Amino acid sequence: MLPGSIQITGEALSGAEIKDICDSLKENSVRLLSVRGCQLSDRDFGRVCRGVAESHSLAQLNLNLGVVSTIGRTKQLADALKANRSLQTLFLHGSPLLDAGLVTLNGALSTHPSLVSLDLGDCMLGDEAVRLICGMLPPDGAKSGLKELTLSANPAVSTQGWARLAIAVAHSSQLRVLNLDYNPLGDSFHVILHALSVMPSLFLCGQVFLDMVENYPTSLRVLVLAENDISPELQQQISDLLSEGEEEEDKDGEAHGLPTQPSQWNSSSSQMVLMTSGLGESFLAETEM
Incomplete structure (x- = not known):
C-alpha cells in the first residue's frame, strides 16, 4: 500500500487520535502529516515527534498556526x-519561534539531507534567524540546500537582515521560490552593504534584490514581494531580469542537448515576481505531495 496522508485542522486531538497518528508514522504509511492549528498536550506533541523521528516515508509535515508553541516543543521537533x-x-x-527557536532548530534544519522546502512565515523572526537561514541555502555534502523558502510577515527583520539574505541567495543558493510578502522592504529603506568587509555601498532595499538578480548568477525564479511598498518600476525591472535568466537557461540546455520540458523546480511558467497577492496565496500552498 502506498503511503497516504493525515490532514486535520483546528481540532483538539485526543490521546487515541495521537496514537493512530504515531502508529501510522512508525508503520511508514504516511507521506503527508498536517495538524495545522490543532491543540494537543505537550506529552502528545512529544509522541508525534518521536513518530516523525522513526518514519521513513514522511515527506511533508505541516505544524502551522501555533502547534510549535513553546521552546520545549521546538527542542522536541x-x-x-x-x-x-x-x-x-x-x-x-x-509559530512563535523567535530567534531563539531558530537557534534551537538550526542544527537539525541545516544538516537535514532531504529538506528542500521550508515555511517560516509569521514566526516573529529577526536578524539572527535570517543569518542562520542563510546558512541553510547552499548545498553542502549530503544535503541539497533549500529550493523553496517562505519568510512572509516577519517585520522584525531589519533592512540589513534582508540585505544579508539577498547576498546569500545571489551567491550560493539553489533557491527557486522565495516568499517575502508582508514585510517592510520598501524602496525608501536604506541598507549598508559591505563588500568583503571593506568599502560600503549604499542601496535601497528594493534595489538590493534588483542588484541580486541583475549582477549575480542565481537559481531564483519566483520572488514574492507583495505588500512591501516597492515601486512598480522596480518590480518590473526585477521581473524582466528573472525572465531573461530563465530564457538563458533554456538556451544553454538546448545547446547541450538537454531536455527543456518543465520540471518540479524549473518551469518557465512559474518564473515571476508576485507583488499583489493576498494572505494565503503562497507558492508553498498546503497541498498533498
Missing part, C-alpha cells in the same frame, strides 16, 4: 528532525 531522513517539506507558519 529539533530532535525529531535530527533523526528523520525523509522529510522534504516543513511548514511552521504562524
Whole structure:
C-alpha cells in the first residue's frame, strides 16, 4: 500500500487520535502529516515527534498556526528532525519561534539531507534567524540546500537582515521560490552593504534584490514581494531580469542537448515576481505531495 496522508485542522486531538497518528508514522504509511492549528498536550506533541523521528516515508509535515508553541516543543521537533531522513517539506507558519527557536532548530534544519522546502512565515523572526537561514541555502555534502523558502510577515527583520539574505541567495543558493510578502522592504529603506568587509555601498532595499538578480548568477525564479511598498518600476525591472535568466537557461540546455520540458523546480511558467497577492496565496500552498 502506498503511503497516504493525515490532514486535520483546528481540532483538539485526543490521546487515541495521537496514537493512530504515531502508529501510522512508525508503520511508514504516511507521506503527508498536517495538524495545522490543532491543540494537543505537550506529552502528545512529544509522541508525534518521536513518530516523525522513526518514519521513513514522511515527506511533508505541516505544524502551522501555533502547534510549535513553546521552546520545549521546538527542542522536541529539533530532535525529531535530527533523526528523520525523509522529510522534504516543513511548514511552521504562524509559530512563535523567535530567534531563539531558530537557534534551537538550526542544527537539525541545516544538516537535514532531504529538506528542500521550508515555511517560516509569521514566526516573529529577526536578524539572527535570517543569518542562520542563510546558512541553510547552499548545498553542502549530503544535503541539497533549500529550493523553496517562505519568510512572509516577519517585520522584525531589519533592512540589513534582508540585505544579508539577498547576498546569500545571489551567491550560493539553489533557491527557486522565495516568499517575502508582508514585510517592510520598501524602496525608501536604506541598507549598508559591505563588500568583503571593506568599502560600503549604499542601496535601497528594493534595489538590493534588483542588484541580486541583475549582477549575480542565481537559481531564483519566483520572488514574492507583495505588500512591501516597492515601486512598480522596480518590480518590473526585477521581473524582466528573472525572465531573461530563465530564457538563458533554456538556451544553454538546448545547446547541450538537454531536455527543456518543465520540471518540479524549473518551469518557465512559474518564473515571476508576485507583488499583489493576498494572505494565503503562497507558492508553498498546503497541498498533498
